[in-house]
Amino acid sequence: MSVKRKRVALNLEQKISIISAIASGKKQTTVAATFGIAKTTVNTIWLDRENIRRAYEESSAGMRKCLRTAAYEDVEAALIKWFQLARSQNIPIGGQLMRDKAAIFV
Numbered sequence: 001m002s003v004k005r006k007r008v009a010l011n012l013e014q015k016i017s018i019i020s021a022i023a024s025g026k027k028q029t030t031v032a033a034t035f036g037i038a039k040t041t042v043n044t045i046w047l048d049r050e051n052i053r054r055a056y057e058e059s060s061a062g063m064r065k066c067l068r069t070a071a072y073e074d075v076e077a078a079l080i081k082w083f084q085l086a087r088s089q090n091i092p093i094g095g096q097l098m099r100d101k102a103a104i105f106v
Contacts, residue, residue, distance in 0.1 A: 008037050010045075012056045018042060019049045075105045 010018070014035065021031045028046065032039040045052065070076035079102055086093055 008035070010035070010037070012052065012059060015045050015052050016056050018045050019052065022046055072106065075102060078105045 018031055018035060021034075022028060022042070028042045029039055032042045035042075079098070082101055082105075083093065083098070
């Protein structure tokens with residue numbers, strides 16, 4: 001029976017350091033052992049390096065872990081503006097209210 005590896009979620013800074021290590025000549029197996037992740041994960045990061053670099057440069061904080069974007073970016077931007085305005089006026093906001101506002105913006 002094999003030992004199950006604990007799931008590790010890497011942020012963008014860690015992924016950039018993995019990309020840098022491989023670019024400097026280190027083997028993927030060595031990098032995987034250093035970060036405590038599978039070699040296939042390192043390979044996936046290496047293959048997606050351009051998207052990761054772009055997301056890191058666009059992101060204000062490197063602590064982001066996921067590269068997903070909104071399906072409707074204009075609705076997302078309008079919802080964020082509304083949310084910030086509502087919170088500045090101390091209006092309590094719940095999930096249902098956010099869904100209702102998003103439906104209005106669509």
